[in-house]
Amino acid sequence: MSHAAGVDVSQGTLDVCAEPQGASRTFANSSAGIADLLAWLAPRTPTRVVFEASGGYEKKLLVALLKAGQPACRLNAQRVHHFARALGQRAKTDPVDARVLQRFGDLVQPAATVLPDPDRARLCGLIQRRQQLVALRTGEINRGHQADPALLTSHRRIGHVLTDEIKRIEKAVDVAPAVP
Numbered sequence: 017m018s019h020a021a022g023v024d025v026s027q028g029t030l031d032v033c034a035e036p037q038g039a040s041r042t043f044a045n046s047s048a049g050i051a052d053l054l055a056w057l058a059p060r061t062p063t064r065v066v067f068e069a070s071g072g073y074e075k076k077l078l079v080a081l082l083k084a085g086q087p088a089c090r091l092n093a094q095r096v097h098h099f100a101r102a103l104g105q106r107a108k109t110d111p112v113d114a115r116v117l118q119r120f121g122d123l124v125q126p127a128a129t130v131l132p133d134p135d136r137a138r139l140c141g142l143i144q145r146r147q148q149l150v151a152l153r154t155g156e157i158n159r160g161h162q163a164d165p166a167l168l169t170s171h172r173r174i175g176h177v178l179t180d181e182i183k184r185i186e187k188a189v190d191v192a193p194a195v196p
Contacts, residue, residue, distance in 0.1 A: 020121025021062040023053075024113040025074045033114035034060045040111060045073060050080045057086065064128060066121035068093040078129060087128040089121065096120055135193045142192065146185045153178040 024031040025045065030053055033040040041056060043049040057065065064087040067074055074090060081088035100116045120126070132140065153175055160171030 022117025023067040031110035
């Protein structure tokens, strides 16, 4: 019987639990480390490889897993956090997190993640960046309302730079290919 593999992703490492076979290991979160992880997983034939979205540190892993034909499941971290709490799991180490992810994969059996086509991914990236810039500009405007008069010019100047960048991103969105 095959089981899920759980991967706790961080900037530098990938902690993997492929229990109940008892196998777990740590790999570098690099191209070479991901290649080693794929080679290590292959004979274990996991039903799915489960990991949390972690600020983009998981993107190379996701692409590599999908290219290798592995059923990759990128999950919302809150969903896994609530699962761990329901299990009574309080410890917070990378190997423990990997084990929780493995159990989540076995019990919940989440659907595999599908990569969007490049045009959709680019458009989503532009929209996300615009949202970030708008939030930054709003913060700058709010800070400007309470700023010392000597600093008001600085807040306004940064606000104008952010507005210009938002306009540049909006133009890029306007010329992006239409996606269904």
